[in-house]
Amino acid sequence: MRGRSEGRVRPIEGRCARCHTSAMRIAINGFGRIGRTVLRQVLTGARQDIDVVRINDIAPLDMCAYLFAFDSTFGPFPGEVSGADGHLSVMGRRIPISHSPDLSSVDLAGVxxxxxxxxxxxxxxxxxRGLAAGAAKVLISGPSPAAEMTVVLGANEDMLGGARVVSNASCTTNALAPLAKLLHRLGGIERxxxxxxxxxxxxxxxxxAPRGDYARSRGGAQSMVPTTTSAAHLVDEVLPELAGRISGAAVRVPVASVSAVDLVAQLERPVSTEAxxxxxxxxxxxxxTGLPLVSSDLRARPESLVIAGPETRGIDNQLRVFGWYDNEWGFSARMLDIAALMACG
Known part of the structure; x- marks a missing residue:
C-alpha cells in the first residue's frame, strides 16, 4: 500500500512562449493564512517561474517573520527565517516588506x-489599489463583487482574457466547479x-462570541456548525450552463485543516466510478485515491480536489462523489496558477 494517493496534480505552465524567459513578478498584500502559504509554495520550489518582490501587511515585521517560520498547520518552515531593516529574509533571500493599510501608497512598479x-x-x-500602486493586474483571494470576473482553474480559465482585477473564487468553489464541469460532460447534470x-x-x-449569525457565534473548535457556502452561487457564475442546478450547504467542523466536498448528483445518464x-x-x-484516507492524510496536497474512490458510488443515474481538499494549500496553488495565466494575458 502506498502512503500517498495515486493521483498527483501536474504543474500548470502559466508562462506562455513569449514570456517564459523571465520569472513572473508578484507581490502579496495580506500576509495571513493564504499569503503565507503562497510564499511557502514559491520558496520551497513548487513555482520556480515566480518571483515574490514585495509583501505588504499591517502586522509588525517580527510578527510576520515569526508566523511564517512557525505554522501550526504546516509545521516549521524548512529554512532560516528572520526580519530586519524592512525585509523578510528567508534562507538568505531578502523580500521587501511594508506595513501600509492603504496599498495605493506602496510602490508596486514592475509587479x-x-x-x-x-x-x-x-x-x-x-x-x-494595487493597480494605483503600479501593479499590472490584481488577483483577489476570495469572492469579490469588485472583480471584473471570477475564474476557477479547470472550469472557466479560458474566459480570462485581459481582465485586470480577477477573483479566484473560494476554496470550495475551486473544489466543486472542476468536478461539476467534468460530471456534466460525462453524464449531464440535471440537479x-x-x-x-x-x-x-x-x-x-x-x-x-457574538457574530452576525447565531450558529456561527458558537465556538468553532467545540461543535459542528451548520452554515452556508458561497460555492453554489459562484458555480452558477463560472459555469452558467449549470446555473440553478446545484444547491449547497456547509458544516464547519472542529478540524484545523483539510475540508471535504460531498456531492450527490442526478444525471441524465449513468456514470460509473471507473469512467x-x-x-x-x-x-x-x-x-x-483508492485508499481509505482521513482528512489529515491530505494536508498540503496541491490538487483542488482529491476524489475518494471508496466513498464514491452510484445507483442508476444518481452519483455520490466524495472528495478531499486542503482549503489553504490547494487554494494557494490555484492562486499561483491563475496569476501566471493573468501575467501572460
Whole structure:
C-alpha cells in the first residue's frame, strides 16, 4: 500500500512562449493564512517561474517573520527565517516588506500581478489599489463583487482574457466547479446538492462570541456548525450552463485543516466510478485515491480536489462523489496558477 494517493496534480505552465524567459513578478498584500502559504509554495520550489518582490501587511515585521517560520498547520518552515531593516529574509533571500493599510501608497512598479490576500477587497476602490500602486493586474483571494470576473482553474480559465482585477473564487468553489464541469460532460447534470464539510476558519470565534449569525457565534473548535457556502452561487457564475442546478450547504467542523466536498448528483445518464476515475486522470486539478484516507492524510496536497474512490458510488443515474481538499494549500496553488495565466494575458 502506498502512503500517498495515486493521483498527483501536474504543474500548470502559466508562462506562455513569449514570456517564459523571465520569472513572473508578484507581490502579496495580506500576509495571513493564504499569503503565507503562497510564499511557502514559491520558496520551497513548487513555482520556480515566480518571483515574490514585495509583501505588504499591517502586522509588525517580527510578527510576520515569526508566523511564517512557525505554522501550526504546516509545521516549521524548512529554512532560516528572520526580519530586519524592512525585509523578510528567508534562507538568505531578502523580500521587501511594508506595513501600509492603504496599498495605493506602496510602490508596486514592475509587479506583474498583485495577490490581494487581505479578504477585504470587496469594493472597487479597495480592489483596484494595487493597480494605483503600479501593479499590472490584481488577483483577489476570495469572492469579490469588485472583480471584473471570477475564474476557477479547470472550469472557466479560458474566459480570462485581459481582465485586470480577477477573483479566484473560494476554496470550495475551486473544489466543486472542476468536478461539476467534468460530471456534466460525462453524464449531464440535471440537479445536484453539495455539502462541504469544512474546517474552522478565522471567521469563527474560538469560544462562543457574538457574530452576525447565531450558529456561527458558537465556538468553532467545540461543535459542528451548520452554515452556508458561497460555492453554489459562484458555480452558477463560472459555469452558467449549470446555473440553478446545484444547491449547497456547509458544516464547519472542529478540524484545523483539510475540508471535504460531498456531492450527490442526478444525471441524465449513468456514470460509473471507473469512467469518472479515467476522466480524472486527464485533469490538471483533480486527483483520485483508492485508499481509505482521513482528512489529515491530505494536508498540503496541491490538487483542488482529491476524489475518494471508496466513498464514491452510484445507483442508476444518481452519483455520490466524495472528495478531499486542503482549503489553504490547494487554494494557494490555484492562486499561483491563475496569476501566471493573468501575467501572460
Amino acid at each position: 506583474d500581478v498583485l495577490l490581494d490576500c487581505t479578504g477585504i477587497a470587496r469594493s472597487s476602490d479597495v480592489a483596484r 445536484a446538492h453539495m455539502t462541504t464539510i469544512h474546517c474552522y476558519t478565522n471567521s469563527q470565534p474560538m469560544v462562543d 469518472l476515475r479515467a476522466a480524472v486522470a486527464d485533469s490538471h486539478v483533480l486527483g483520485w
